[in-house]
Amino acid sequence: MRIGELSRRTGVSQRSLRYYEEQGLLTPTRLPNGYRDYDERTVTTVRRIQILLSAGLGTSAVAEILPCAVDDTVVLSGKCPELIDGLAKERRRINAAIDDLIAARDILDSLIGRPLLAQAVPSL
Known part of the structure; x- marks a missing residue:
């Protein structure tokens, strides 16, 4: 399939698909006229890429991770155990960032007159 059809089927822009190719995430074949040609499995690959990027991971x-994904939910196979530690570390980093943002929001709430959740009186 050509890039336009892949874009329609995945909801990903053609520009993003070209970027994925530049980053080595997709490897279409080239037709004699220079057009990209994607096989059916690429639809699943693009969906996996989208899931992983939405998790905050870089390309x-x-x-x-892509070679270790075993299904559409990107569950990692047992053949890539070394990735688990790195992903757990990334998860801890994200949790720390969330904690920092919550603390910043609480400070802003107190500055604008909203009570902190810890100080709020429960309603009866």
């Missing part, structure tokens, strides 16, 4: 991490 280099996505490139490492």
Whole structure:
């Protein structure tokens, strides 16, 4: 299939698909006229890429994870145990960032007159 059809089927822009190719995440074949040609499996690959990017991972991490994905939910296979530690570390980083943002929001709430959740009186 050509890039326009892949874009329609996945909801991903043609520009993003070209970027994925530049990053080594997709490897279409080239037709004699220079057009990209994607096989059916690419639809699943693009969906996996989207899931991984939405998790906050960069394209280099996505490139490492893609060969280890076993289904559309991107569950990692047992053949890539070294990725689990790195992903757990990334999860801890994200949790710390969330905690920092919640603390910043609580401070802003107190500055604008909203009570902190810990100080709120429960309603009866």
